[in-house]
Amino acid sequence: MISHAPKNYICPFCAFVKNTEAEGVLQVQQDIIYQDHFITAFISPKWWEKNPGNVIIIPNEHFENIYDLPNELGYKIHDAAKEVAIALKTVYKCDGVSTRQHNEPQEIKMFFIIIFMYFLDIQMIIYTRIMIKKDLFHRKRDCLLQKS
Numbered sequence: 001m002i003s004h005a006p007k008n009y010i011c012p013f014c015a016f017v018k019n020t021e022a023e024g025v026l027q028v029q030q031d032i033i034y035q036d037h038f039i040t041a042f043i044s045p046k047w048w049e050k051n052p053g054n055v056i057i058i059p060n061e062h063f064e065n066i067y068d069l070p071n072e073l074g075y076k077i078h079d080a081a082k083e084v085a086i087a088l089k090t091v092y093k094c095d096g097v098s099t100r101q102h103n104e105p106q107e108i109k110m111f112f113i114i115i116f117m118y119f120l121d122i123q124m125i126i127y128t129r130i131m132i133k134k135d136l137f138h139r140k141r142d143c144l145l146q147k148s
Helices: 012-017 071-092 134-147
Strands: 032-035 039-043 046-048 054-059 096-100 113-118 129-131
Touching (some): 012 039, 032 071, 071 113
Antiparallel strands (some): 039 054, 054 113
16 A cells, blocks of 8 residues: 555564564564564563663564554554553553554565553653664663563
8 A cells, every 4th residue: 555665574573473583673573572473572672761661562574554443453552551561560560551653654565563561750851752772771671571
């Protein structure tokens, strides 16, 4: 329908799901917290400052945006988002969770949903997202996996 992907685009999320190396893949297989035949949920390599982490949910098959996403797959993704939100709220005792989904233009040309926690006592400015160092990312990922 509507596409912003350049010709011969190699999607880093698709490469990650297939466990293949590709430019732009920041995740490792240990980041996966849930996977079935249709979807994959994993700890995001990008974090908002002063936030203990967030989770991304993607379809296992490439769909660039919400316009092309089959309804049944969208339902599965949102069902998983609800489960992740409940788990984050239960484990981290956050004040709430938010979900985000962007279509166009975005860095990765694939449909995905982000679930992140927020805490009322922490000033969190969403637009100051930072990329954390890989070793810190792995420590936080391991901490998240141990709590789930």
